[in-house]
Amino acid sequence: MNKLKLFSPAKLNLFLKVVNKRPDGYHNIETLFQRISLGDEIVLTKNAQGRISVTCDHPDVPLDMRNLVYKVADLLKRDLNVKWGVKIDIKKRIPVAAGLAGGSGNAATVIKGLNQLWDLKLEQKQQIEYGRQIGSDVAFFLYDTPWALGTGRGDIIRKLNIKNKLWYVIITPCIKLYTPEIYQGLNLPLTNKNVDVSILIQNLKYNRLETLKSLLVNDLETVILKVSPRLQAIKENLGLFDIKGVLISGSGPSVYAVVEDQAKAREIAQRFSKRFKQVFVAHTL
Numbered sequence: 001m002n003k004l005k006l007f008s009p010a011k012l013n014l015f016l017k018v019v020n021k022r023p024d025g026y027h028n029i030e031t032l033f034q035r036i037s038l039g040d041e042i043v044l045t046k047n048a049q050g051r052i053s054v055t056c057d058h059p060d061v062p063l064d065m066r067n068l069v070y071k072v073a074d075l076l077k078r079d080l081n082v083k084w085g086v087k088i089d090i091k092k093r094i095p096v097a098a099g100l101a102g103g104s105g106n107a108a109t110v111i112k113g114l115n116q117l118w119d120l121k122l123e124q125k126q127q128i129e130y131g132r133q134i135g136s137d138v139a140f141f142l143y144d145t146p147w148a149l150g151t152g153r154g155d156i157i158r159k160l161n162i163k164n165k166l167w168y169v170i171i172t173p174c175i176k177l178y179t180p181e182i183y184q185g186l187n188l189p190l191t192n193k194n195v196d197v198s199i200l201i202q203n204l205k206y207n208r209l210e211t212l213k214s215l216l217v218n219d220l221e222t223v224i225l226k227v228s229p230r231l232q233a234i235k236e237n238l239g240l241f242d243i244k245g246v247l248i249s250g251s252g253p254s255v256y257a258v259v260e261d262q263a264k265a266r267e268i269a270q271r272f273s274k275r276f277k278q279v280f281v282a283h284t285l
Contacts, residue, residue, distance in 0.1 A: 002046045004117055008109035009039040009285050010100040011140060012168065012249045012256055014204075015197045018186060018219040022153070026136070027183055031150045032197055033140045033157075036168065038282040040106060041091040042069075044113045051085040052077065058092035068107035072134050073114060079130075082118050095172040095278050099250035101137040108141030131155075146284050147204075149197065162204050165284040167265045169238070172254040172278040175228050179251040185223040192219075212245035212258055224252040231255055241268050 015032035022028055052073045054063045065071055069088050076082065088110060094102030108131055115122045122130075124142065131138035136153040147160040200215040218224075225232050231248060234255045238246045244258040259265045265281040273279040 001117060001119075004044045004113050006042045006044070006109050006113050007039050008042050008094075008102075008105045009035050009037065009141070010094045010102055010105060010282075011035055011137065012100070012170075013218065014216055014247070015195075015200050016218045016220060016250065017195060017197065018183075018188065018191055020188065026153045027186075028152060029150070029154050030197055031154055032160075032200060033137075033148045033150050033154075034166070035141070035146045035285045036282040037285045038094055038100070038170065038280050039285075040094050040102060042106060042109050042113065043089040043091075044110065044117050045087040045089070046117050047085040047087060049085055050077075050083060052088075053085075054088045054090070056090040056092060058090075058096060060096045061090065061092060068103045068134050068138070069110045072107045072110050072130065075130060075133065076111070076114055076118070076120065080118075080120060082120070084118050086114065086117065095254065097176065097178075098172045098254045098278075099177075099248065099252045100170075100172075100254055101141075101250065104135045104137035105141045107131065107134050108138045111138075111142065128157075149201070160201060162201065164204050164207055166209075167259050167262055168256045168280075168282045169243075169259060169265050169268045169272070170249075170254055170256045170280040170282060171234055171238070171272055171276050172280075173230065173234065173276055174278075175230065175253040177224065177227060177252045182220050182223050182227070182251040185226070186220065187222075192217075209244045209258065209260075216245045216247040216258075218247055218249075220251055221248050224248055228253060237272075238268070241271075243268070 017030045019028040139155040145159040147162040149158045203211045238257040246257045
């Protein structure tokens with residue numbers, strides 16, 4: 001095998017509670033991950049010269065060690081003494097630095113892909129350990145599950161038996177937000193410690209979508225909306241439509257609305273696409 005074409009999905013956080021700050025500078029969180037149909041295309045081509053190279057059709061994506069796919073390929077090559085190299089071509093559809101974990105998903109996809117391309121014979125547990133070295137969200141994408149509960153840094157994953165397939169309208173405005181700064185601005189004593197993700201999980205299992213408006217939680221939203229008040233207007237405008245709930249994903253700036261079906265999602269997306277360049281319709285994958 002010399003070439004692989006792979007799909008690299010994005011994620012949404014339907015629940016994100018920041019528990020406390022860790023000694024290593026990260027934060028312990030509790031989050032409900034969902035894998036969605038919005039994704040990038042990645043092509044891996046093996047080369048005999050041993051070189052690692054990255055290309056991408058998005059100008060804001062770095063092509064060196066700042067890119068997680070380069071970093072993970074280099075880590076696997078050095079750690080496992082691999083003689084082969086790889087050319088990694090990324091066709092971007094997931095917005096960059098948008099709270100959708102496009103980079104982390106790409107890294108996980110490359111781990112799984114190189115396991116085949118380089119015939120590494122890594123078991124899932126080993127792949128996950130490499131993923132944790134690269135980034136907090138990478139582990140989720142290494143599990144074959146649409147839904148999962150993430151704890152620790154978000155890298156301790158428990159698969160969830162939720163059969164629900166949800167539809168979304170996702171709006172990503174051209175706003176730059178930086179995850180470390182968002183976390184630094186969080187006032188932990190003021191976050192709501194009583195919110196319980198298990199209630200949301202149960203309601204999703206039994207398809208009680210009418211409860212979502214009060215159950216979708218993101219502790220980071222308060223800080224995000226202070227840094228970028230424009231996002232509040234997007235949330236409010238989405239709320240004018242017949243939606244089941246609205247939230248900012250992760251550290252933003254992507255705002256998503258849960259909607260009843262594909263037809264409703266397309267109708268709402270069409271309205272917002274007149275004002276925003278990055279508007280997507282997606283579903284649970």
